[in-house]
Every structure is written in structure tokens, then in C-alpha cells.
Amino acid sequence: KNEVEQSPQNLTAQEGEFITINCSYSVGISALHWLQQHPGGGIVSLFMLSSGKKKHGRLIATINIQEKHSSLHITASHPRDSAVYICAVRRLSGGGADGLTFGKGTHLIIQP
């Protein structure tokens, strides 16, 4: 079983819909990252969370440390939001110079 599980794996929605992507993890963490990967491979960091909630534009990320769960929400979704969204954790056990452990990603397609 992967240490980081995301759901759904694939999501197709209509423009304007409210989107939720979920991430559960099974290890102690010091931080959780939400990343966006576009076709072509480049990765952009969206959020880094250690507690609570963060908002940036139409994106909102929340984390519940006790339940080991995080969600990424997109409000008023737009076709340009189409990408792979990846949850990644920095494990508390240390090592790896804070290298991340990744989920498999959620493929999001927003149709006009």
C-alpha cells in the first residue's frame, strides 16, 4: 500500500464546477505539498501545509493532521485548470534531505 493515496485518480468536470481532490497518508509528516503537473512534465508547487487551511486565488487546500487527510479544492473551475494534481508529503522520520514521497496524482480535465 502506498504511503500517500489520492482520490479520485481521474476526474472530468464541466467548466464552473467545484472540484475536490483528496489525499490520505499513512506516515507521520512535517509538511504536505500540493503540486500541479502539466503535460510536458513541469511541476509547480501550489501549497505547502503543516496545519489548517490555505487559499490562493481559486485554490483552497486544507489538512487534518489527526485524520492524516488533506483536500485540494478548486472553485469556479476553468479548462486551464486541466492538469495532474499531486499530493506529496515530507516524512517526519527524516532523512532524504526533506525529499518528498508522492501520491500517484489526480488527472483533472475541465471541459468548456
Place this chain on the structure above:
Amino acid sequence: EADIYQTPRYLVIGTGKKITLECSQTMGHDKMYWYQQDPGMELHLIHYSYGVNSTEKGDLSSESTVSRIRTEHFPLTLESARPSHTSQYLCASSNSYEQYFGPGTRLTVT
């Protein structure tokens, strides 16, 4: 805007060739990483560095090697490429808060 660069972006090479994937960053970060991503799969950490002259293997075993002679430069080398090395290789650096990713090198070994 992150200042981390990788070259080449795409590489198709024959079996047995030696290759070096370049990664450089201009942010002065001590921590740098190499991740490998097979098509449709998650990224895995293959190498990391805490700073100059520091290199360690990551979670995923890899036949590649890395070096860190300068803070800004973290190249990855495959002495003898094989088809099993076909993958995307992503370099990243960190200020211990955020990780910044390069655009990746898509390697195909024929």
C-alpha cells in the same frame, strides 16, 4: 518564478551510451534532489544532496550517480544507458520550506 534549469529537455540515445543530465539552480539552495517518474506513475526520490560534496541515494534504487561540486550544479550520470532507464528525470532544489522543480528531462533509451 523558480530559477532551476535542466538540460537536455528530451534525449533519445542508444543502449550502452554514457549520458549526463544537467541540473542547475541560481537560488543558492543547499538541498537538491533528483526524482524519477515513469509514465503514468508517481515520482520517486533517487538522489539527494545536503550541499557541496554531499550526495546520498534516495528511496528508489537507481544505477545512476550524482555529484555536487558546486552549490548550483547537481548533474546525474548514467555510465551505460539501458532501455529500463527510459523515464522522466526531474531535478528540484529546496530552501527547507518550498521545493522548486526543474522542467524535467525525458529520456528514451533505444
